[in-house]
Amino acid sequence: MDEAATIDLNISKDRMTSASTEIHDISIAHSPDSDDAFMFYGLATSKVRVPGYRFNHTLTDIETLNRKAMNEQFYDVTAISFHAYPYLQEHYTLMACGGSVGENYGPMIVAPKAYTLDEVKKLRIAVPGTLTTAYLTLKLFAPEIETVTVDFDKIIPAVVAGEFDAGLIIHEGQLTYTRDGLKKILDLGVWWREQTGLPLPLGGNAIRRSLGTEVQVITTNALRESIQHALDHREAALEYAMQFARDLDPTLANRFVGMYVNERTLNYGEDGREAIRKILDMGYERGIIPHKANVDFVG
Known part of the structure; x- marks a missing residue:
């Protein structure tokens, strides 16, 4: 596909009819990091578009996003640390894509x-x-x-x-x-x-339950398409992400993005999902997390 081209995601005829009269404004928040910027490149630059949907982006550090999701349910879609999920699971579910997973590396x-x-x-x-x-x-x-x-x-x-x-x-x-x-x-x-024996799940994207299943699925599919678009157009997506690459030259930025935006970002895989549940269960069992996590995914 030509880089100048855009992608309009396919949605149902009923949704197209509704979209002609209604715009869903979806607020999205993520960290000001090169990997997150790379991931959201398609949506942020309108290379990926969904008829009837408008995505508004905010960049904030991850601990602030964790707190806002926990205390205010401020954004429709928000990057979170997996550790934060049990504290906000009543109002958010995890998207099945968009996560950062360390394959034998991490903090x-x-x-x-x-x-x-x-x-x-x-x-x-x-x-x-x-x-x-x-x-x-x-x-x-x-x-x-x-x-x-x-x-x-x-x-x-x-x-x-x-x-x-x-x-x-x-x-x-x-x-x-x-x-x-x-x-x-x-x-x-x-x-x-x-x-x-598992990868280390670090952060993911959560979406507000109150949006309803249809909006959740359409929005999650849009994020997955944005990730795929960035992977398919790596050079342009990296150029965009470089503005958020603190103290990294292009070579290191490419390496960093590769660590945290890859096939697992499109799909956690069974072991990835197991790892998310495992680390939260261990945290609960050892008294670090006061709430047992009920992990569910959309999309």
Whole structure:
């Protein structure tokens, strides 16, 4: 397909008739990261369109999105950490696409010097938010560890400045921490694989239940088509995503996007869905999450 072309998703004749008189405004919120930008490229640039639907995009950090979904049900579609899902499951269901899954990689504990795993459990660690899946995985690894919440993009500078013994890094920091002289103490994606044999599910997209099944399915299909469009037109989608690639050159941005936007982003797969349920069940069983998760998917 020519890059200048757009895709109009097929919907039913009844929906076309309704769409001619009614516009569904769907509010979408995601993180200001290159992987999320890549994923939503098709919808954000109107390369993917749905008759009768208008998608409005907001970019906000993931911990803020977790809180807004939990406390306000503010957006129709919102990126969330899987850890946050049990807190908002009454009002949102998970979309069956759009997730970030670590295949034997994930959030990392980094520090200015090397520590053993026993030593790191006694450190004071900066974390990007207590509703992030990174935090949940850290607590599964070491329930007793002391943590302090810091904005995710300020963790590396704070650790370098000596404000914390170590930091739990997410997003692009996973590829750039060595520039600041930091050492990897533990990759939690590797640890999780060793413990469970599963990939590490980090974040996904949730959609408001009150929208109803038809709108949920159409919107989820639109997101899946947006992801596929970006994968099919990688160069243009990467160029768009580069404006959100903090401190990454095009080579690293391409690598980062490849880590978190791939076939699993289109479809979690059975083991991916199992991993989502597994990490939330473990969190509940170990007293980290107060609510048992009832995981369901749309689309």
